[in-house]
Amino acid sequence: MYRQGMQQVVMTLALFCAVVVAEPVVAATRLYDQLGGEVGVVAIVDQFLFKLADDKRINHFFVDTNVKRFREKLIEQFCALSGGPCTYTGDSMQQSHAGMDINLAAFNALVEDLIEAMEQCKVATGAQNRLLALLAPMHQDIIEKP
Ligand code: HEM
Incomplete structure (x- = not known):
């Protein structure tokens, strides 16, 4: 009886450890790497800029934008946010x-x-969601009217 009880405790502990050990392995996958590192982030930003330029719903916002600077800052921002070696x-x-x-x-x-x-750059759905989750809270600082 006692032995059976112990076995259960040991098994439960083993399961617990497996979960504890598995957790950091998942978290250790840097989003930056999932996005394809520097080359990947640059490709995503460039595709994004093409999409913005074509998007009649919002391209009027960018008529006076310095595209070179905007591109540079977006690359820095996505790189830094995703854990890459950049500073915004x-x-x-x-x-x-x-x-x-x-x-x-x-x-x-x-x-x-x-x-x-990101779809065009073949970024995995999980990685897309990770980046979007980091950007979503910014709506508080960006949206000015309902
Ligand atoms: C999560 C969403 C967004 C992110 C992460 C973001 C990011 C950025 C960044 C990094 C810059 C450059 C800042 C700098 O020059 O120092 C910028 C500028 C700009 N953003 Fe956004 N932005 C977002 C949403 C939007 C939206 C929804 C619009 C309009 C539809 C918009 C329009 C602009 C414009 C027009 C500029 C250029 C401003 C200028 O010319 O100085 N952004 N944004």
Whole structure:
């Protein structure tokens, strides 16, 4: 009886450890690597810029944008956010979108364009969701009207 009880405890502990050990292995997969590292992030941003330029719902927001800087800052931002070896040196999300009157529909349109860009770059769905989850909270600083 006692032995059976012990066996159960040991098995339960073993299961627990398996879970504890398995957890960091999953978390250790850097999103940056899942996106394809530097080459991958640059490719995603470039596809994203093409999508934005073609998107009649929101391309009017970018008519006066310095595309070279925007591209550079987006690459830095996606790289840094995903755990890559970069530092974001651009303006805060609040500063860079202030006064643009961006609404939820415009925000969602931009997110759709990013998803299409990632699809085109063959980014796995799980990795897409990881990047989107990091970007989603930024809506608070970007959207100014309902
Ligand atoms: C999660 C969503 C978004 C992210 C991560 C993001 C990221 C950025 C970054 C990194 C910059 C460059 C900042 C700098 O120059 O220092 C920027 C600028 C800009 N963003 Fe966004 N943005 C987002 C949503 C939007 C939306 C929804 C719009 C409009 C539909 C928009 C329009 C712009 C424009 C027009 C600029 C250029 C501003 C300028 O010319 O100085 N962004 N954004």
